[in-house]
Amino acid sequence: MVASVNSRRRSRDDVAGMALHLLDEYGLPDLTMRHLATALGVQPSALYWHFPNKQALLAAVSERILAPMAEVSGDGTSMHDAVRAVGTRMRECLLAHRDASELVSSSLALGLVSSPVRPRLLAAARLHGVPDALAEVAAEAVMHFVVGFTFHEQQRLAADQLGLLPETAASNLGEARAGSPADADFAEALTMIAHGLEVSIAQHRDVQKTRRDELSRTAG
């Protein structure tokens, strides 16, 4: 059923690629070393030549899922926009693959994959003269919110697809449509976090200014 069961040797990338394919097709619970090996036309033990263990394999898959994050940068008009752009993009990455948020959440928590939010928010901060420390705090808030929100969202989607809902039904179409209510909730909460960052920046500037004033007063 799945292609490439011929006798050619597999590369590390082939393995990760097939794993991502199986993830989309059958979901995380069925992404087992044994199924993956079968799909590649190989014995399960063969996978351990390419990856030391399953978690390492899943980390490689996580990196593929987050790859499109490279395309977004915080070069917007403000930190506010950067937070929204990066957060929105990350949710898109996670929604693009089945069970991706659960997978990425664990890779991130285990430290096997680095935050895709942090470097982009740091870059934006430097562009706008905002201290790194504030960007780091915002990056944590954004990343955890996005992963948590999308995890919740995706788990509900998976439950729906198993036909566990009573009335409203699976809202048809596996793909999340553009105007979903979750979209609005997500956007609102993300905006709230962005607002919080702006307040923190303003407070920081106030403190700086007060310090300067005191300094010039004692000096003058």
Add this chain to the structure above:
Amino acid sequence: MVASVNSRRRSRDDVAGMALHLLDEYGLPDLTMRHLATALGVQPSALYWHFPNKQALLAAVSERILAPMAEVSGDGTSMHDAVRAVGTRMRECLLAHRDASELVSSSLALGLVSSPVRPRLLAAARLHGVPDALAEVAAEAVMHFVVGFTFHEQQRLAADQLGLLPETAASNLGEARAGSPADADFAEALTMIAHGLEVSIAQHRDVQKTRRDELSRTAG
């Protein structure tokens, strides 16, 4: 090694209680139906009289972990304080038990346990005349941030305990000390979210006022 292997019948609560005990003692990966049964002096299949499956059992454990949330209420001086109080309390609940955030995260995502943040923030909102919708959005942001942050924090702790760190070492003592750097990061990010809520509230009030003004203008 673990008590209560006598012949008395077990209640649902006994099972959940022992599960929480095993969680603290051996961690989530070793919290298996078989280990739990052994600790209770019972066959694995016996557990399925008390719970339909493992996830339901884990949901019961999650509820025990979150039980202390009942003690906190949003009756502080402001919404800002309510957000901080509830968020801080939730993190304390999760840090009080090994691997608790991973466990609770999945129960929450599966919808087997309801948000402990939502009702408390809603209560606070009513007290302060803030619309429910804003409290709901804030509740989502706070909950996901807290769970995500603490998940990350706890996973690092678990890794440390397995002696996987090179230098700084496991910062001794399994218990998280009061002055940990994670505490400060957490507090800062939570404050940022609280600030964001305040901005959203202010914006809402502005919109309301503008509407009232326009109304009285067209009416007068």
Add this chain to the structure above:
DNA sequence: ACCTGAACACCGTTCAAGT
């Protein structure tokens, strides 16, 4: 009402040995 015994259908991982 609560539990046993036995089975079913799986897992991830290791490791000597092959090519």
Add this chain to the structure above:
DNA sequence: ACCTGAACACCGTTCAAGT
């Protein structure tokens, strides 16, 4: 360098049968 074959030490869950 890359993979096979076979095993090890596990899982969650079901279900007839017992008391």
